Amino acid sequence: MAWKISGDLPISQQLYAKLQTDILSGVYPPGSQFPPVRKLAMDHSVNPNTMQKVMGLLESEGLLLCSSTAGRFVTEDQALLLKKKKQVQESFLKEALAEARALGIDKEQMTDFVLNHFDESEENL
Template identity: 40%
Template sequence: MKWTIDSDRPIYKQLVEQLELRIISGLYSPGDKLESVRDMAMAAGVNPNTMQKSLTELERMNLVYSQRTSGRFITEDIKVIEDAKRNLAFREIESFLEKMKLLGFGKKEILLLMEKIEEGETKDDHFKC
């Protein structure tokens, strides 16, 4: 998964989000050893201090833990990962619903639109809600 950094938000927060997604999606498996801070920073194209700050935040979230002489590892606590997955899903849905309401869609219209898209209809099919 490629690192993507935007200039509109703090870099460390973007790194936290991307690392969290990698953990939740299974790209990093429970118990996996992470690369060194320096290697991860180089791959992401960021300052090592920024990567360190992101990893510290992931430790606070209990998604990552440190072993003094061995490095950092992904948590082996599946419940922590599942909770993070649900929290991320909730945040994404909440953001989506907020945007849809700003566009003037009501609950029924949103659900109908989602069903149609799920069934494979596209904006080019000219469907109405």
């Protein structure tokens, strides 16, 4: 898995962000079984207790549902998924905007760039 722990942020925070994105982007589709903690910990090369803690966070948020016998499942609550997705998207856009501002990119340049390149880059993907 192409994911590396970076910088000085707590590992649980980085993992949480990564798994939340995976759920929201449909890597783990709604209603699907979530992999067991041990496997996730191995895949990400992180401590199983840290992974367990992150699962707890995702559960308390409602993104994951825990059944005592069958493990964890991704929620099928579309409204919740959509709401969370919006939150994550907006915070990403805010950060991107702040960085663009720091580089001296003005509003016009930004809109022009989005209008000209948005579709094109989508095709390239």
